[in-house]
Amino acid sequence: MKMTFRWFGADQDPISLEHIRQIPGMTGVVTSLLTIPAGDVWPMDMLIAMKEQVASHGLEVEVIESVNIHEDIKLGLPSRDEKITNYITTMERLAKIDIKCICYNMMPVLDWARSHLYYNLPDGSNTMKYEAEFIQGVSVEELANRYAKEADTYEMPGWEPERMKTIRATLEAYNGMETDTFYANMKYFLDAIIPHAERLNIKMGVHPDDPPQPIFGLPKLIISRDNIRRYLNLNPSPNNGLTFCTGSLGAKKGNDLPAMIREFGMEGRIHFAHVRNLRFENETDFYESAHLSSHGSLDMYDIMRALHDIDYKGWIRPDHGRMIWEETKRKGRPGYGLYDRALGATYLQGLWEAIDRG
Numbered sequence: 001m002k003m004t005f006r007w008f009g010a011d012q013d014p015i016s017l018e019h020i021r022q023i024p025g026m027t028g029v030v031t032s033l034l035t036i037p038a039g040d041v042w043p044m045d046m047l048i049a050m051k052e053q054v055a056s057h058g059l060e061v062e063v064i065e066s067v068n069i070h071e072d073i074k075l076g077l078p079s080r081d082e083k084i085t086n087y088i089t090t091m092e093r094l095a096k097i098d099i100k101c102i103c104y105n106m107m108p109v110l111d112w113a114r115s116h117l118y119y120n121l122p123d124g125s126n127t128m129k130y131e132a133e134f135i136q137g138v139s140v141e142e143l144a145n146r147y148a149k150e151a152d153t154y155e156m157p158g159w160e161p162e163r164m165k166t167i168r169a170t171l172e173a174y175n176g177m178e179t180d181t182f183y184a185n186m187k188y189f190l191d192a193i194i195p196h197a198e199r200l201n202i203k204m205g206v207h208p209d210d211p212p213q214p215i216f217g218l219p220k221l222i223i224s225r226d227n228i229r230r231y232l233n234l235n236p237s238p239n240n241g242l243t244f245c246t247g248s249l250g251a252k253k254g255n256d257l258p259a260m261i262r263e264f265g266m267e268g269r270i271h272f273a274h275v276r277n278l279r280f281e282n283e284t285d286f287y288e289s290a291h292l293s294s295h296g297s298l299d300m301y302d303i304m305r306a307l308h309d310i311d312y313k314g315w316i317r318p319d320h321g322r323m324i325w326e327e328t329k330r331k332g333r334p335g336y337g338l339y340d341r342a343l344g345a346t347y348l349q350g351l352w353e354a355i356d357r358g
């Protein structure tokens with residue numbers, strides 16, 4: 001496996017490449033061009049500048065997270081063909097800067113949702129929390145306002161004010177949409193782009209829905225073994241694969257993560273892995289804990305052993321961590337502080353070394 005770190009870009013991330021480089025074992029960053037709206041072609045000059053900037057710090061960039069899917073594609077509107085053509089053009093440009101893997105998600109409208117961005121833990125750190133009752137009772141506008149107020153420094157992917165302006169109309173567009181229609185729309189997209197992914201040698205890794213519960217009446221479709229199987233079967237190419245996110249899938253009780261890693265990994269369908277922990281407070285509510293098994297509800301040893309068993313050679317990154325140390329005093333990107341993720345990265349590498357040598 002190759003250890004990487006998510007980085008939002010020079011203007012978008014308070015964490016510098018200088019700091020990321022100093023995390024032991026770090027080979028590269030996973031990044032994106034956050035300012036380009038979904039559906040647009042990514043400018044070549046910006047891609048080259050990003051690649052060179054990362055390389056000048058001794059780091060690689062081989063994975064993009066994310067190239068977002070325009071809603072017209074998910075909704076199956078006639079305008080989707082133009083967006084798909086743009087998506088393929090962006091893939092071609094990414095291949096030119098040696099990108100090998102693209103992470104994306106198929107979540108309708110919203111990328112993710114939490115009730116709290118800075119939930120205080122007893123040790124003085126803070127973290128993101130999901131409280132089902134709160135989320136079920138709040139409107140999408142109220143939640144967006146809460147995020148904007150709490151995270152005053154950065155716009156959060158999926159919750160940009162620009163996107164919120166049309167949120168009501170977008171939510172209504174999904175009203176009454178059948179699951180089968182949604183899968184048909186995903187197949188239309190996959191059948192269009194996967195031959196290009198093969199040609200360009202790019203692995204596509206769909207990220208599961210986060211959280212794996214319906215919110216704001218929207219369907220959640222990629223949340224468990226059976227519907228991941230359905231998604232992969234839409235297009236059988238090995239380039240049509242997964243971003244295996246333990247935090248997203250682990251938030252659904254009953255998901256056997258090591259078994260899922262073995263099943264999909266043996267078929268070569270896991271291209272990228274987000275490895276993090278979470279702690280359930282009851283049946284539905286959880287907060288994002290430190291990475292250690294002892295701090296959360298997921299067994300990270302079993303997860304890493306499953307990745308080792310499938311001889312996983314892809315990219316892995318620590319995922320959301322807590323805000324600790326002086327990061328608790330300012331508002332960084334929720335979930336994306338430096339220290340707890342760096343500790344997570346070294347912990348995961350420690351597990352890997354022990355498994356590998358044992």
Ligand SMILES: [Mn+2]
Pocket residue numbers: 207245246247248274319
């Ligand atoms: Mn994830």
